[in-house]
Amino acid sequence: MNIKRLLKVRPVTLKNIFLLTIGPVLMTILFALVFSKIFVEQIPMGVLDLDNSSTSRNIIKQFEESPRFKVVYYAQSDDELNEAIKTKKVNVGFIVPHNFDKDAKTMKAPKTMLLIDESNIVIGNNALSYGSEILNTLNAKIQLNVLEANDVVPYAAQQSISSLSFTERILYDPQLCYMRYLMYALIGILLQQVYIGVIAPMLIEEKLNMVKMKLRSKTGLRRLLKIFIKIIVFGILAALGTTASIYVTGKYFDVPLRGNLIDYFIILAVFILDLTAVSFIFSFIFDAIDQCVRFSMFLSVPTFLTAGYVWPEYMMPPHFFDAVKKLWPLVYFINPLKTINLKGSDFSIILPYIKGGIYYAMFWLPIGVGLYLFKIVGFKLVTRKLLNSEESTN
Template sequence: MNMFRIIKEELGNIITAFITPLVALLLLGYVYSNVFVENIPYGIFDNDNSALSRNIISQLQNHPGLDVIYYAESESDLEEAINSKKINAGIVIPEDFSIDMAMKKSPNVMFLIDDTNMLIGGNALSYSGSVIGTLNAGVQMKMMQGNNMYDSVVKSTMGTFSYAERLVYEPQGGYTRNMLYTIAPVVMQMFFLTKFSLPLLKRKKKEFVTIKFKSKQFIMSVLDIIVRTLIISTASVIASFTGLFIIRKLFELPLRGDILIYAVLMYAFFFSLMAISFVFAAFIDNAAYFEQGYLMLNMIFVLLSGVAYPLYMMPENLVRWVKVFLPIIHVAIPLKALNLKAIGWDVVLPYLNSSFKYTVFWLIVGVSSYSISIAYKRYRALDESKEEVEDDALVSIN
């Protein structure tokens, strides 16, 4: 077995293994690096110019999440400012707003939001709504007090209208950035299955049909699969870690924990991918169809990884089946926890244990089905050769 020959043959895959995670991580890291959930550029069009509208403006100016930098002269002017990216959101206070409020006509204000960036748009809408909701509760309290309602009754009544603002998990709103920890294995899974393992095993299947089991050539072919898997896995581990390290330097993405734990997690992930690849190679003849189907389901893999949507929120039966079929679920959660919380072996070992069980199960199923498919193709080839011999015999007799 010539190691240099194997590396030369797999050079294209090695380069792809380096480039794919780097490009994906850098691109998504750049997209989420400028996601500012505080001091969002904000505009105001006050067509009422009353004490109430000025109070609304004052509250918007004092909100830490909004940066009021634009005062429009008309509604169209405010829309133009949003379209030209001067601001990300704005509010339109209509004419006679305070009068309609005093007359209890339930007037409305209008929010204009640029939602091309959903995180910024969602936060701008949330901040604006919290300001208006708080002022609305205050106005209702004054109206109740004006109707000779006792303060204690007013407070108990307004308890149902309490307005509180809470950002779950992370006050900086950077939870979306933490999906980058999952993007690395997702991208590597797509490359590994569609560009390396499935084409390799399909190519080897043709070789195994023509050689005998337990022969020297058969053993060398098996070793060739193992060596190529180790080479691509090593290149992928180095590339994914390099991408995360660059993201850390450029965009301040947290990167903590033991690098050895990271490497072990990723190697376990690639071995599990190789195990289930035998199943795919046993039954799939057209790799193009597999690649198209995989791309259609790629987003589902991200959602079911346990990072985008917590496992405890999923039905128990769904989690059970996901753990049986999806290898990424055994690496995505510990990988995120490793980088965010610097977890140790005591936390990682249960995930490695489940990944090991996954690999062993699918390796047994995969190798068995792969061997059966080889035996079937060998039988078909032998049967076809017999038919050709019989046809040649008939031709010679004639």
């Protein structure tokens, strides 16, 4: 009998072990491969040279030789270039107007036009940055040549166009790599999905089983102990899977890992405790496993977008972020994970997140467990009434 029961449970157990340990690692590798290129390069570009002068051709040559752009289309009119952008043939358009060279030499400040397709902000923002960098450099060179052509001493010409200079220093992620920015959040979302996807269905299944037994009996207490042990084991497996995912991103995809094991352990333990509380709440709300799983999957995007990770909290409506922190714990994991790894911050910086996660668990875990037991007792009362009504009818 015990062997049959073991064989019956084993496939589900193996599936859960795979989801908690191997699943996050595989999905992390998949996401890392998608975002593996550090720079956005070879952006398709179209040009329209209405001046056809040596100056305009030199400007276009700079775009042609840049690894950031790939000039694939030479338009003959504004309409052709706009149509090429509209049909996704190119993502960037560049127009040199009539008489550009003549106006530049007479210092009339002619204007070129850079058309950016912002329907994809990743490509659009990079194209704007790259294009502005090229044009600013060329602008200084053209001004210098014009001044020298007008008999201005080279040193004076150089001084006149460099009266204001600046040096930029991009901190923490100077390469502006999307993978290094997003990967910490993706790891947190994967942990959230697989852990709730394992714990909540298990709790729902055990809830339905416990309706048939007395909670204070030896069988009932053993069942409660079994649930407790499962949560601990699955929590450890989830922590191992997430730790492996973090290690893989640092070892094979050069994602910065500047935290120490103690920091990782603390924020992982607190987050898993918070997710356990969420799982108890879900097991109270839902009686069907498939509905619970679908709902938890649905929450991935909104919880990510409202966690203050991609959209800053001060840009949200007043008190909105405070409500988010009270209702969902993702903010207490992905934000400190990014902070300690990208910035190399010490423990004092992530301590407010840890405290927030602990307060979240202290509030929601007792409520979740209480509601879970209340639901079991409620089911038992309803079942007893139904049995009594059937007996009285018979």
